[in-house]
Amino acid sequence: MPAKKIVILRLGHRPQRDKRITTHVGLTARAFGAEGMLLASEDSKLAENINDVSERWGGDFYVKNDVNWKSEIRKWKDEGGKVCHLSMYGVNLPDAVAQISQCEKLMIVVGAEKVPFEIYELADWNVAVGNQPHSEVAAVAVTLDRIATTDPLRNEFQGGELTIVPEKCGKKVIDNRSGSNDGNNG
16 A cells, blocks of 8 residues: 555546546546545545445445535644645656655545646645646556555455456456356456
8 A cells, every 4th residue: 555544535526527537536546545535526426336346346445425625635634644736737746756655644636627726735745747638547546556665556455245366368256245256247
């Protein structure tokens, strides 16, 4: 795990336009070791879908829906946490990795639409994952991978209904509810 506690704060989610991207931000954060996502918008269906993935595939990832981003950041910082805002305007990620990696409690902020300037002021780091426009999903993945102390691609998730068994060819999924495995599950 990259740090003891990592959450993603998703800003500006527009349910009709950003549904898939925000879902992928959450799924990527889960797969790469974050413990949860705070969604600064109302989309209970999205939260339900991501929570369903955790139930089916394991792990304790959560989504907290319809949060007030300003309150969450202030509370996080009051409790000793640090805030890293991913943007194409910040310092380059390789130049900030050493400091960010040392955080015991880290909130990673990613926007969907124009990010309020106050975020830039509240963040401990404004970090550019490349200085070109690209996907916030990629930015979350690259950041979590770079700050990890172990290889996040080898994360194992416990307690799920389904488990993937790595195979050189084909696919193998174990249904933990019945103990059966089926190359066509999933």
